[in-house]
């Protein structure tokens with residue numbers, strides 16, 4: 297909290313009563329620090345009120361048992377220890393000790409941060425992680441959190457340390473977040489955690505027989521357990537002119553930097569594809585005051601995932617912010633700055649960003665003989681068809697107990713959670729991956745939160761007003777609710793996630 301900020305609510309050292317709580321929570325302060333009191337299961341807890349991910353207000357979150365979930369991106373914290381128990385949060389929150397004298401609740405001192413567990417788990421010696429993204433990073437961190445004492449090598453063919461990838465199309469691209477916000481952890485973390493992070497290191501092959509990976513430079517590395525977390529890559533545009541230097545895709549920090557550099561001198565941007573990433577790029581480039589045109593074949597943006605009503609809203613939202621749509625059309629060729637559309641229209645653009653979807657990077661898995669089906673097939677324990685080799689994140693197709701289908705998604709939080717579960721299973725825990733999928737997307741000041749998974753749906757029930765930016769949409773098929781999307785109904789979205797978890801039994 298900055299020094300000039302007025303502390304929230306009552307001084308909790310002086311004491312409050314349960315009658316002062318609203319919906320089981322009370323926001324107050326201790327000295328200059330805000331503290332949230334939470335009543336859960338007959339106990340009172342005192343915790344830092346801002347999520348350690350993006351500072352979401354936990355006072356508006358959902359209490360489940362002795363945990364609290366953040367309304368913004370569904371991170372979860374233990375109310376007892378402050379520990380981040382579910383991504384996207386990585387860091388623990390401070391917790392305070394309280395005393396209760398009859399009805400008077402007083403907050404005392406801040407509890408010391410718990411020491412990392414030194415539990416040593418009997419496991420094979422060398423774990424190798426291929427991929428330095430959401431899933432790979434979460435796995436490495438979890439292995440150490442769980443007390444794994446063997447060698448961890450994380451291989452990434454990216455030059456950048458693991459970063460907050462969702463930011464690359466949002467605040468960072470818009471110029472609202474400095475680059476030092478991007479790394480998930482600083483360089484010193486890897487050293488102190490004993491994680492051998494090797495950047496710009498391509499893995500060329502996996503040999504399941506000798507239990508080794510071959511690197512691009514010909515070196516090989518033995519493993520006892522392997523996690524494949526190679527993510528996805530942007531689908532390339534196959535039209536004449538697509539290879540020109542002003543045509544970009546967006547996956548890495550280097551890609552985002554290149555778009556920012558180009559945006560510095562460009563006047564007009566053409567975004568090809570009205571995908572989540574495409575439209576987030578459009579919004580960010582509007583913030584940078586570029587003239588932005590979006591060309592996409594669908595009738596409405598995001599209609600397939602979010603339905604026609606939300607699709608119309610998203611279109612209007614972007615139009616109100618100055619984006620020009622050319623829907624039900626495609627770009628046929630790019631001649632320098634001149635883009636010719638199928639309709640015959642011509643758009644002059646000195647910056648082109650292609651956002652037409654991604655493809656899971658499964659070549660390594662296929663070459664190694666792992667079973668694959670539009671992704672790397674894994675069990676509920678995230679193990680591939682070869683024992684001891686696990687897969688997580690954008691590449692993994694797993695049996696989702698909620699939809700009762702095998703699914704593969706491209707969501708940040710899912711990748712992180714899978715990385716954690718895979719890590720525990722590399723340690724022999726046999727933990728099922730059964731989290732309900734969750735993603736968010738941000739367009740200007742409008743966040744869209746989505747839980748569940750609806751490959752297709754036959755009905756959308758809308759509660760509230762989409763145009764009023766206060767709504768909850770339920771997507772169902774055959775009367776069964778598969779997914780829920782919301783705008784500024786964060787608590788309802790958390791509740792929907794919890795209901796889906798419970799309905800699985």
Ligand SMILES: Cc1cc2nc3c(=O)[nH]c(=O)nc-3n(C[C@H](O)[C@H](O)[C@H](O)COP(=O)(O)OP(=O)(O)OC[C@H]3O[C@@H](n4cnc5c(N)ncnc54)[C@H](O)[C@@H]3O)c2cc1C
Nearest residue numbers: 427428429430431453462499527689690706707708711735
């Ligand atoms: C711009 C952008 C914005 C996004 N915004 C959101 C959002 O708002 N919400 C959301 O839910 N999701 C979002 N996503 C999706 C989310 O980032 C992904 O689902 C997530 O990063 C997947 O994690 P992953 O670990 O599977 O793959 P990645 O994070 O892509 O990591 C894969 C890693 O593998 C490495 N690698 C690949 N092949 C090899 C090889 N052969 N050898 C060595 N290393 C290799 C790569 O270099 C990389 O380090 C966004 C994605 C992008 C690109």
